[in-house]
Amino acid sequence: MTTKHLRQFKDALKQDSLRMTSQRLAILDDVLGSEEHRECDDIYLSLRQKKVPVSRATIYRTLDILEKAGFVRKMDIGDGRFRYENKLAQTHHDHMICLKCGKIIEFMDREIERRQDQIASDNGFHLVKHSHQLYGLCGACQDLPAAEDQSAPASKA
Amino acid sequence: MTTKHLRQFKDALKQDSLRMTSQRLAILDDVLGSEEHRECDDIYLSLRQKKVPVSRATIYRTLDILEKAGFVRKMDIGDGRFRYENKLAQTHHDHMICLKCGKIIEFMDREIERRQDQIASDNGFHLVKHSHQLYGLCGACQDLPAAEDQSAPASKA
């Protein structure tokens, strides 16, 4: 985490009369140190391994702050658990998700983005965000005829 | 509900060794009689009003069957509750949702659909379905500066 990001975070906190705490700092650091699409528990376990004393409630609360401040993106891939990703390290993209093994591939298409803006404006909408996921079978999973899943399946709880 | 749809449903049931029941018939009829994006409880209340004895568990189970058989589309608009819509009466479309009043506008863009197929194929994915939502403020809600919500907000539970 750079000094710049730290200042950025402190400013965001101050703006809402929020305080800097060791937990918040550790969560920000952990989040900025990963490029993955992680759920709350991934972050929780990562912090516990680093001996950071923190609870899930605090992680959820802090992730909300980080989302508002633009540090992370909160995404719903439809399996009942939110994923959080480092937004600073990445340019905007959407996701393609394998229904069998849960693999996530990022994609970005300028034309789709443009069309979205157009559709919103055509309908008098002020576009705030969008959610766009493609679901299917990745190459590897298409080859396994009727075998078991490989890892976390993207099925609904 | 037409005779054709009824036959279609019976065939789908038979194909999986499932049985026709008064509950399943009532649920199909109720779903085909609406063009809205309804959640389980909307359907539950609608059926109870018609004096149909049915439980939520049966509705969930039947909606899964109807989804597989192509009668309904199950959609996740990100507020933790699935919405179900009559798929027969409509051509494919995606949704634009007002973050303030919950209003839903349907849209469809051939170019976006085409790009999605292309992206999937470029990545070796076999595309099964997609989920595409635009979130923002509808025209009416942009005018209300900081007023209260109008109806069901699309905020996360």
Place this chain on the structure above:
DNA sequence: ATATATATGAGAATGAGACTCAATAAGGAT
């Protein structure tokens, strides 16, 4: 250093949806 408002964690609460299982009901065979 003090005062005061905010943050934290443990655990309880919430809520959508899936599961359990005994009782009930289809529907094919006779």
Place this chain on the structure above:
DNA sequence: ATCCTTATTGAGTCTCATTCTCATATATAT
């Protein structure tokens, strides 16, 4: 029409992610 096998139902239980509560701890302005 009756039997018999198998699927279905509903009430209630369970799950699990996430949020809430509230007493205690801590950051920050002064």
